[in-house]
Amino acid sequence: MRTDANAPASTxxxxxxxxxxxxxxALDRRGRWRVAVAMAGFSILFGALAARLLLLGVSAxxxxxxxxxxxxxxxxxxxDIVDRNSETLATDIKTAALFAEPRxxxxxxxxTELITSVLPDLDRDRLRQLLSTDAKFAYIKREITPRQQQAxxxxxxxxxxxxxENRRFYPGGPAASHVLGTVNIDNRGIAGIEKHIDTAFLNxxxxxxxxxxxxxxxxxxxxxxxxxxxxxxxxxxAMERYHAIAAxxxxxxxxxxxxxxxxxxxxxxxNNRDEVLDPDRMNRAAVGxxxxxxxxxxxxxxxxxxSGAAKVTDSFDxxxxxxxxxxxxxxxxxxxxxxxxxxxxxxxxxxxxxxLALALGNQGQHDYLQRFGLLGTLKTELPxxxxxxxxxxxxxxxxxxxxxxxxxxxxxPLQTAAAGAALVNGGFYIxxxxxxxxxxxxxxxxxxxxxxxxxxxxxxxxxxxxxxGSGKRAxxxxxxxxxxxxTAEKVENGRYSASKRRNAFIAAFPMxxxxxxxxxVLDEPKPEMPGRGATAGINTAPTAGNIVRRIxxxxxxxxxxxxxxxxxxxxxxxxx
Amino acid sequence: xxRWLxxISVVAAAGAAIFVFHVKYRxxxxxxxxxxxxxxxxxxxxTTSLLEAEWSLLIQPARVQALVDRHSELLDLQPLDPAQITxxxxxxxxxxxxxxxxxxxxxxILEAEKGEGQ
Numbered sequence: 001m002r003t004d005a006n007a008p009a010s011t012x013x014x015x016x017x018x019x020x021x022x023x024x025x026a027l028d029r030r031g032r033w034r035v036a037v038a039m040a041g042f043s044i045l046f047g048a049l050a051a052r053l054l055l056l057g058v059s060a061x062x063x064x065x066x067x068x069x070x071x072x073x074x075x076x077x078x079x080d081i082v083d084r085n086s087e088t089l090a091t092d093i094k095t096a097a098l099f100a101e102p103r104x105x106x107x108x109x110x111x112t113e114l115i116t117s118v119l120p121d122l123d124r125d126r127l128r129q130l131l132s133t134d135a136k137f138a139y140i141k142r143e144i145t146p147r148q149q150q151a152x153x154x155x156x157x158x159x160x161x162x163x164x165e166n167r168r169f170y171p172g173g174p175a176a177s178h179v180l181g182t183v184n185i186d187n188r189g190i191a192g193i194e195k196h197i198d199t200a201f202l203n204x205x206x207x208x209x210x211x212x213x214x215x216x217x218x219x220x221x222x223x224x225x226x227x228x229x230x231x232x233x234x235x236x237x238a239m240e241r242y243h244a245i246a247a248x249x250x251x252x253x254x255x256x257x258x259x260x261x262x263x264x265x266x267x268x269x270x271n272n273r274d275e276v277l278d279p280d281r282m283n284r285a286a287v288g289x290x291x292x293x294x295x296x297x298x299x300x301x302x303x304x305x306x307s308g309a310a311k312v313t314d315s316f317d318x319x320x321x322x323x324x325x326x327x328x329x330x331x332x333x334x335x336x337x338x339x340x341x342x343x344x345x346x347x348x349x350x351x352x353x354x355x356l357a358l359a360l361g362n363q364g365q366h367d368y369l370q371r372f373g374l375l376g377t378l379k380t381e382l383p384x385x386x387x388x389x390x391x392x393x394x395x396x397x398x399x400x401x402x403x404x405x406x407x408x409x410x411x412x413p414l415q416t417a418a419a420g421a422a423l424v425n426g427g428f429y430i431x432x433x434x435x436x437x438x439x440x441x442x443x444x445x446x447x448x449x450x451x452x453x454x455x456x457x458x459x460x461x462x463x464x465x466x467x468x469g470s471g472k473r474a475x476x477x478x479x480x481x482x483x484x485x486x487t488a489e490k491v492e493n494g495r496y497s498a499s500k501r502r503n504a505f506i507a508a509f510p511m512x513x514x515x516x517x518x519x520x521v522l523d524e525p526k527p528e529m530p531g532r533g534a535t536a537g538i539n540t541a542p543t544a545g546n547i548v549r550r551i552x553x554x555x556x557x558x559x560x561x562x563x564x565x566x567x568x569x570x571x572x573x574x575x576x
Numbered sequence: 577x578x579r580w581l582x583x584i585s586v587v588a589a590a591g592a593a594i595f596v597f598h599v600k601y602r603x604x605x606x607x608x609x610x611x612x613x614x615x616x617x618x619x620x621x622x623t624t625s626l627l628e629a630e631w632s633l634l635i636q637p638a639r640v641q642a643l644v645d646r647h648s649e650l651l652d653l654q655p656l657d658p659a660q661i662t663x664x665x666x667x668x669x670x671x672x673x674x675x676x677x678x679x680x681x682x683x684x685i686l687e688a689e690k691g692e693g694q
Contacts, residue, residue, distance in 0.1 A: 088632035094622055171632040229637035478658035552658070559658035 076187045076206055077166050079197065080218040081180060083225040084260075084436055090180055090194070090270070092166040092187070096149040097142040100131055104159035108132045111157045115140065118151045131159075142185060143167055168194075170270040176228050177270040178283040179221070179262055179382070179434055184273065191276060192283075193221065193434060196381045222258035222436050227251050230550045232263040235520070238543040239265060242525035242534065248285045248413045249543075250519040251551065254421040254508060256442040257430035259380075260516070260555075262286070262414070286378075287386040289410040290521070293488025294536070295420070295504045296406030297353045301345050301461065302423055303368035304356040306454040312341050312572065316355040324398045329354055332487070332535075342573050345461045346469030348485065350405045357404035358397070365400055366393050371449045372419035373429055374411050381434045386412045406486060407496075413504075417519040420506045424462060424482070424514040427455040463511040463569040470537040474507055474545040478559030479552050480566070482514075483507030483544060485536035490524065500524050505540035509548050511565040515557060520544045 108131035181192015189195035235247040268275035344352030402408040427450030462482030486504035
């Protein structure tokens with residue numbers, strides 16, 4: 001090593017041989033200082049380079065993220081919506097949007113001609129005007145088909161481009177439209193669960209920049225697509241058979257409050273936004289409020305028994321009509337004798353129900369209706385909800401009487417279904433939901449309304465009404481269906497019309513341990529054939545029965561050869 | 577010594593330069609490959625979601641029901657009856673097979689039927 005460095009070192013020494021020791025030290029110092037300065041300079045330079053490199057490395061990812069979000073915000077990504085069995089109810093598919101950068105369009109006239117040759121429905125003059133401006137960006141047409149995109153791409157017009165956008169697609173079309181709602185062209189929810197998703201979390205997610213299909217979990221609903229289809233199918237069938245103008249159907253899990261199916265026909269196709277605003281296609285099940293008629297007798301009987309105002313063995317005078325002031329209440333199928341409570345229920349006696357309500361008084365009636373959730377507006381995940389029309393307290397005697405059989409109070413069918421579930425599930429009011437809910441979660445929100453013993457009697461009465469009363473046509477072999485009919489006269493020009501009715505049937509099964517509730521409402525049903533009747537027992541009861549027959553196997557309800565609820569129900573009828 | 581240091585640093589600098597260029601080109605190639613894979617992945621995801629949408633369209637109960645209705649006569653289909661549903665443990669035990677004599681008689685009848693059919 002020494003010999004290696006010899007040559008340059010000797011020259012250096014030779015040149016400075018004459019220098020004194022002092023000078024040499026000074027020179028050495030100066031040289032070292034210079035080297036130090038040079039080193040420091042280079043260190044700073046390289047340090048700066050390294051720092052810049054680091055900065056680039058760190059910020060590179062961010063730059064990419066920003067670019068990605070910019071594309072996605074054009075038409076926001078939405079989470080898929082699936083039913084309780086993970087079947088797709090709504091999903092995003094990618095479509096192309098045709099846009100122009102007018103300042104880069106060289107020949108607006110030629111571009112207009114070419115584009116309209118592929119998209120003939122575009123307004124030529126407006127397009128020409130648009131392309132002649134100096135604007136940076138303008139949509140020409142959104143949601144074009146892949147074939148149109150291909151054709152325009154082949155034309156190779158400068159200043160014209162495509163942008164990938166999310167388009168909402170509902171495979172079921174109208175199957176669950178009233179629950180799902182729909183979105184606008186910017187993929188924002190404007191109705192139903194879609195709107196709920198936006199207000200509940202998607203808008204916040206969007207603002208934070210996390211709304212991306214790769215990250216978002218699908219939203220699971222409590223609906224069962226198969227049940228939903230059956231309900232809608234049977235309603236359409238019933239509407240046709242009984243020449244009704246509208247039909248509503250709800251299937252509710254009585255122990256959790258989950259809505260398994262809800263349909264209101266005529267409905268709309270969620271893929272077709274124009275139909276959504278048609279008032280005839282409104283969601284009658286959640287928004288419409290109606291006088292539910294005799295189905296309310298179930299509530300009247302329950303509240304009278306629960307409060308102790310009447311015992312199940314008590315009899316009430318139904319020999320004549322009941323006159324209050326200038327009104328006289330009569331029975332539709334008059335028996336003209338004293339009736340026991342079960343008889344009032346199965347013969348659907350207006351007079352009997354009125355006497356039960358009078359025994360309870362208007363305050364008691366008010367309190368029970370309140371607890372059944374029938375006096376307030378029902379809040380679910382759906383933004384659409386109808387406020388009930390109820391009289392003000394203290395209401396007069398005549399109102400107490402009419403409300404006993406479901407007139408003078410208008411509530412939504414969904415509200416009625418939730419209250420009906422409380423009659424048979426052991427006496428708990430559980431607010432209905434469109435999202436999955438476990439038994440434990442339901443127990444946390446459940447509110448006791450009736451004593452369990454009252455609910456037990458109500459189960460038997462419901463079953464009895466299908467075995468012996470007006471609900472016979474709802475019977476389904478093996479599933480122990482119980483239910484109550486309701487035939488309400490519609491109000492026309494301020495008075496009750498004798499020819500136009502709104503029929504309802506509220507059913508639950510299996511009655512020994514009710515699991516599901518089915519509510520069917522038909523608006524203005526007419527006789528199936530001339531000469532036949534058009535009461536609820538003839539049209540809504542068999543419709544509800546058909547629904548039960550089809551959904552019970554799907555929901556895993558085991559059919560029983562011998563109905564355990566039958567004998568107790570019959571025993572109740574003969575109790576005196 | 578300094579000369580050797582110079583030689584070493586020149587060699588090192590050249591080596592570093594070659595290495596840096598190598599890394600640079602490799603990084604570029606990897607980035608390109610990553611972008612390519614990402615594109616392919618995006619496309620696959622898109623295809624998957626499209627196929628999923630199509631699948632859910634095909635298994636819509638309304639569509640299946642229409643198909644069933646159309647072919648119910650040919651396939652002799654009828655709605656499920658609650659009496660047809662039962663639990664396995666509720667089924668009676670399978671009776672023993674026919675006695676050997678009966679079996680012979682049975683197959684003779686079946687053979688005769690077959691012959692007639694032809």
